[in-house]
Amino acid sequence: EVQLVESGGGLVQPGGSLRLSCAASGFIFSNYGMAWVRQAPGKGLEWVSTILSSGTTTYANSVKGRFTISRDNAKNTLYLQLNSLQIEDTAMYYCARRFDYDNRGQGTQVTVSS
Numbered sequence: 225e226v227q228l229v230e231s232g233g234g235l236v237q238p239g240g241s242l243r244l245s246c247a248a249s250g251f252i253f254s255n256y257g258m259a260w261v262r263q264a265p266g267k268g269l270e271w272v273s274t275i276l277s278s279g280t281t282t283y284a285n286s287v288k289g290r291f292t293i294s295r296d297n298a299k300n301t302l303y304l305q306l307n308s309l310q311i312e313d314t315a316m317y318y319c320a321r322r323f324d325y326d327n328r329g330q331g332t333q334v335t336v337s338s
Contacts, residue, residue: 226250226327228319233332240309244332246302246319254297257322260304262315262334270315273304274322286312309336 232244244260260272273283273293281293292305302319314336320328 226321226324228327228329230317230319230329230332233317233334235335235337236309237338238309238311238336240336242306242309242334244304244306244317244319244334246304246329248300248302248319251321253295253300258293258295258302259320259322259325260293260302260317261320261325261328262313262317263331264312264315267315269318269325271325272317275302276322306334309334311336 227249229247230244232242234242236242255277257274257276259274261269262272263269271284272287273291275281275293275295290308294303316331316333318328318331
């Protein structure tokens with residue numbers, strides 16, 4: 225059974241930083257591309273970033289240059305470093321296997337507010 229547990233969210237002021245983590249189990253983590261997606265209040269699911277098993281990364285234009293995705297295959301953990309946070313980044317953040325967004329974790333809330 226695929227299990228994904230996100231952590232690291234919180235309340236931060238505009239311009240601040242957070243580091244999100246996602247602990248994965250139930251599948252061979254190193255074999256899969258992984259992604260972060262987010263959902264703001266009243267909006268649909270938005271793709272944020274992907275990292276392939278090769279380490280290749282891609283980002284949504286809205287976060288490019290501010291967010292960094294990474295993975296530690298030895299720890300079965302996915303990360304998302306969020307820098308220069310903006311109010312528009314406020315959302316529930318989820319990790320998921322690439323293209324398997326329905327099987328995402330429970331999420332971690334990021335709130336950017338002054």
